Amino acid sequence: xxxxxxxxxxxxxxxxxICEVVDENMAxxxxxxxxxxxxxxxxxxMIAFGGAAPLHAARLCEKLGIDRCLVPPGAGxxxxxxxxxxxxxxxxxxxxxIGLSTFQPDDIxxxxxxxxxxxxxxxxxGTAVQGTGGAITCEVVAFMRYRGQGWxxxxxxxxxxxxTADADxxxxxxxxxxxxxxxxxxxxxSGLEIEIVTISVKAADHRPAPQRHELTSxxxxxxxxxxxxxFDPARGEALSxxxxxxxxxxxxxxVSGPAVIVERETSTVVTSPFDAVMQSDGSLLLIRKEV
Numbered sequence: 001x002x003x004x005x006x007x008x009x010x011x012x013x014x015x016x017x018i019c020e021v022v023d024e025n026m027a028x029x030x031x032x033x034x035x036x037x038x039x040x041x042x043x044x045x046m047i048a049f050g051g052a053a054p055l056h057a058a059r060l061c062e063k064l065g066i067d068r069c070l071v072p073p074g075a076g077x078x079x080x081x082x083x084x085x086x087x088x089x090x091x092x093x094x095x096x097x098i099g100l101s102t103f104q105p106d107d108i109x110x111x112x113x114x115x116x117x118x119x120x121x122x123x124x125x126g127t128a129v130q131g132t133g134g135a136i137t138c139e140v141v142a143f144m145r146y147r148g149q150g151w152x153x154x155x156x157x158x159x160x161x162x163x164t165a166d167a168d169x170x171x172x173x174x175x176x177x178x179x180x181x182x183x184x185x186x187x188x189x190s191g192l193e194i195e196i197v198t199i200s201v202k203a204a205d206h207r208p209a210p211q212r213h214e215l216t217s218x219x220x221x222x223x224x225x226x227x228x229x230x231f232d233p234a235r236g237e238a239l240s241x242x243x244x245x246x247x248x249x250x251x252x253x254x255v256s257g258p259a260v261i262v263e264r265e266t267s268t269v270v271t272s273p274f275d276a277v278m279q280s281d282g283s284l285l286l287i288r289k290e291v
Contacts, residue, residue, distance in 0.1 A: 012238075016231060023056055023233075027063040038182045042066055049078030054268035058257070058286055059233055062273055069274075073282035076265025088126045089204035092119040098196040099147070103167035111199055112140060119203035127205045135206040143200070144174045146186055147193040153181050154200075170196075215285055218254035218277035232258045234272045249278040257289075 004014030034041040042065035048057035049072060057069045074081050092115040098108060116138055123136050140159050143152035155177045157170065174194055175185040186192060222244060230241035239258050246263040254277050255261065257270035261284065268284055270276045277285045 012231060016233065016236075019059075020233065023059045023063065026056065027060050030060070030064055038180075045070060047072070048268075049075045051076040051266045054266050054284075056269075058269055058271040058274050061286065061288070062234060062271065067288040069286040071268050071284040071286070074265070075268075076263070085207075087204040087207045088123055089202060090119045090122040090126075091200055091202045092116075092122075093198055093200040095198045096196070100167045100171050100194045100196075103164065103170075105162040105164055105166065108196075108199070109161050112201060115199065115201035116140075116203070119201045123203045123205055136203055137206050139202045139204075141200045141202070142170070142174075142196045143198040144170075144177075144194060144196050147195050152197045153177055211281075213279060213281045213283075216252055216277060216279060217285075217287060218252045220250075220252050220254060222249055222253040222255050230258060230260060230269075232272050239272065246284070251278055251280045253278045 003009075003018065004011055007014065007017075009017065030041060044066065046057060046061055046064075046066050046069040048054050048069055054071045054075055057071065061067070061069050072078065094111055094115060096111060098104075120136050120138065127136075138159050140157040142155045142157050144155050145152045153174075155170070155174050157173075171194055178185045224242040224244075225248075226243045227240050228243060229238040231237070232239045232241070242255065242259040244255055244259060244261045246261050246268070249255070249261070254275055255270060257274045257276070258272045259270040259276065261268040261270065261276060268276065268286075270286060274286045274288055277287060279285055
């Protein structure tokens with residue numbers, strides 16, 4: 001009320017303004033991140049996890065031009081679920097400036113062997129304590145740049161011993177990665193050195209791949225058991241909004257926004273431009289309505 005009184009706004013208008021500021025701050029951060037990485041943010045699907053994300057996700061999709069958003073089951077405790085299900089892993093890295101024009105395979109092989117021994121040794125101890133004892137896989141990544149640049153980009157390297165001929169392979173992989181990040185590689189500057197700045201080895205115990213689920217757009221309209229007025233930011237007014245228990249929805253059920261889907265750890269707000277469809281794995285898929 002104090003905010004509204006100072007701005008001569010009623011409680012609902014003040015609350016809407018606060019939410020809009022919060023949502024715009026988050027949307028702008030996403031825009032900046034996308035631009036810095038040369039991505040078109042509207043080409044992506046949003047994944048909302050954490051207790052607050054499902055509350056804001058649909059509005060952020062409106063602001064960012066994203067047409068689909070996935071809210072996984074247990075989103076409110078997603079970090080805890082991820083911690084329990086993620087492979088046991090460790091990353092070991094070392095910073096060393098290595099120009100590709102003076103590439104020495106024995107040096108880089110020695111560095112990677114030391115990093116791998118450290119990372120795999122740590123993971124082996126962890127899996128022994130956990131009792132998993134599965135196979136350990138490694139991922140070797142070089143963080144590279146054109147000499148003189150102030151940032152590096154990750155380039156996946158093959159997990160095998162290198163030879164002198166691999167300098168050209170690494171150079172080509174860097175140029176391809178650079179083009180993916182920034183639209184094109186830098187051409188036409190003779191003598192422009194490409195260099196490795198940091199080498200990383202990530203070791204992790206092998207876990208079975210998760211089961212794949214095909215997304216469905218659903219057609220069965222879920223029956224509405226209760227509703228109440230909820231302010232809809234897209235329309236700028238309170239609308240009659242259906243209230244659903246997430247556990248009451250079956251795979252393929254479609255909820256037309258505006259709606260609120262409630263569960264124990266959070267609630268998913270489905271604004272008027274979106275529908276929500278329950279998926280076979282318990283995820284909710286928000287889909288922008290066709291105009």
